Amino acid sequence: MKLYNIKCPDQQVSFEQALKIGLGREQGLFFPAELIPLDDIDALLEQDFVTRSSAILHHFIGDEITLDDLTKMVQRAFCFPAPLHKVSGQIDALELFHGPTLAFKDFGGRFMAQCLKHFASDKPVTILTATSGDTGAAVAHAFYGIENIKVVVLYPDGKISPLQEKLFCTLGDNITTVAIKSDFDACQTLVKQAFDDAPLREQIGLNSANSINISRLLAQVCYYFEAVAQLPKAKRQQLVFSVPSGNFGDLTAGLLAQALGLPVKRFIAATNVNDTVPRYLADGNWQPKPTQATLSNAMDVSQPNNWPRIEELFRVQSRSLSELSYGVMDDRQTRQAVQDLYQQGYLSEPHGAIAWRQLETQLEADEHGVFLCTAHPAKFQSAVEDILSISVPLPAPLAERIDLPLLSNYLSADFAPLKALLLKVTG
Numbered sequence: 372m373k374l375y376n377i378k379c380p381d382q383q384v385s386f387e388q389a390l391k392i393g394l395g396r397e398q399g400l401f402f403p404a405e406l407i408p409l410d411d412i413d414a415l416l417e418q419d420f421v422t423r424s425s426a427i428l429h430h431f432i433g434d435e436i437t438l439d440d441l442t443k444m445v446q447r448a449f450c451f452p453a454p455l456h457k458v459s460g461q462i463d464a465l466e467l468f469h470g471p472t473l474a475f476k477d478f479g480g481r482f483m484a485q486c487l488k489h490f491a492s493d494k495p496v497t498i499l500t501a502t503s504g505d506t507g508a509a510v511a512h513a514f515y516g517i518e519n520i521k522v523v524v525l526y527p528d529g530k531i532s533p534l535q536e537k538l539f540c541t542l543g544d545n546i547t548t549v550a551i552k553s554d555f556d557a558c559q560t561l562v563k564q565a566f567d568d569a570p571l572r573e574q575i576g577l578n579s580a581n582s583i584n585i586s587r588l589l590a591q592v593c594y595y596f597e598a599v600a601q602l603p604k605a606k607r608q609q610l611v612f613s614v615p616s617g618n619f620g621d622l623t624a625g626l627l628a629q630a631l632g633l634p635v636k637r638f639i640a641a642t643n644v645n646d647t648v649p650r651y652l653a654d655g656n657w658q659p660k661p662t663q664a665t666l667s668n669a670m671d672v673s674q675p676n677n678w679p680r681i682e683e684l685f686r687v688q689s690r691s692l693s694e695l696s697y698g699v700m701d702d703r704q705t706r707q708a709v710q711d712l713y714q715q716g717y718l719s720e721p722h723g724a725i726a727w728r729q730l731e732t733q734l735e736a737d738e739h740g741v742f743l744c745t746a747h748p749a750k751f752q753s754a755v756e757d758i759l760s761i762s763v764p765l766p767a768p769l770a771e772r773i774d775l776p777l778l779s780n781y782l783s784a785d786f787a788p789l790k791a792l793l794l795k796v797t798g
Contacts, residue, residue: 476509479587
């Protein structure tokens with residue numbers, strides 16, 4: 372697989388290189404040099420999840436990993452389902468929270484861990500990633516206990532749910548968690564600063580497991596195919612996906628699936644009031660505002676890292692960004708959406724409810740809609756219980772960690788103390 376740096380197109384790398392370095396020169400994202408449609412989509416959709424996903428990933432990666440090895444990696448990574456749940460006649464929920472950390476990030480995090488193990492050498496690796504809630508848990512659990520790999524996760528102090536925090540800040544061992552006294556965008560900036568420090572990057576073998584890493588993004592492509600495979604053929608022709616969007620990796624993966632030939636009529640980018648992209652799509656001006664804390668905290672991102680990939684995809688396909696639908700909701704509207712969805716018999720947390728509302732509002736009579744449920748409602752237990760006045764039981768992965776002490780470090784949003792910590796934990 373050949374990829375190029377969007378900012379510096381002369382920098383071209385293999386999949387293995389992109390996997391290991393994460394970001395290119397000038398903090399540029401890697402993008403596939405070719406987007407070749409898959410042959411016989413209908414036959415592919417008849418295959419089981421692991422077989423189909425292995426074929427899709429091999430189509431991207433090529434001979435750098437044999438199909439046999441890739442299938443074994445996918446079996447270990449995707450060892451849980453991604454079922455569709457019917458909400459109404461026209462709308463289904465794609466449940467992506469059946470993995471070990473109850474969020475869609477399990478797919479990408481676990482596949483990335485398998486890739487790094489496959490290409491492992493004796494040189495130590497340090498995974499540095501920022502999370503607005505779910506990435507941290509998925510990455511921490513995916514790499515927990517893996518020899519020769521250290522993981523450092525940054526997250527905004529006080530701006531993720533307590534249960535999210537318990538899920539990955541109680542592990543210890545090769546997992547170090549850092550609460551940054553700022554917002555998620557500051558955490559992302561610190562990650563980029565670390566990658567810009569070439570001596571540090573070389574010394575500790577720095578890598579990132581954010582959705583900027585191409586391995587995670589490719590893994591996410593697979594569950595869009597899984598969603599369509601569960602639909603009757605008659606509903607595949609006018610299909611709309613509504614995607615809760617913060618860092619825009621999930622939407623990027625969906626658009627890549629569409630580029631491979633998956634039958635998708637259009638996508639809806641559903642955001643909270645951190646609406647940099649919807650405003651940009653409306654008026655063409657890229658004007659990030661200070662990040663606001665919301666009920667849908669995983670989408671509290673005002674400068675989404677993956678957006679350049681979406682623009683690049685539309686550029687190379689000679690498409691207009693006007694094809695993207697979008698919608699914005701504040702906390703009051705989010706609460707109402709959670710309530711209305713529950714009255715229809717489906718329990719959702721805020722992110723999924725936002726995607727559902729935008730789908731329900733924008734879906735046309737001849738279309739069928741799928742909205743992405745990116746996290747288990749119990750991960751936002753207090754918010755959901757407050758909105759619905761019900762009790763949300765904790766599934767086992769959360770219940771077993773609820774009483775464990777947090778092991779986090781607490782730092783300001785300055786690079787110097789973070790660099791010192793990185794050298795300490797990897798020394």
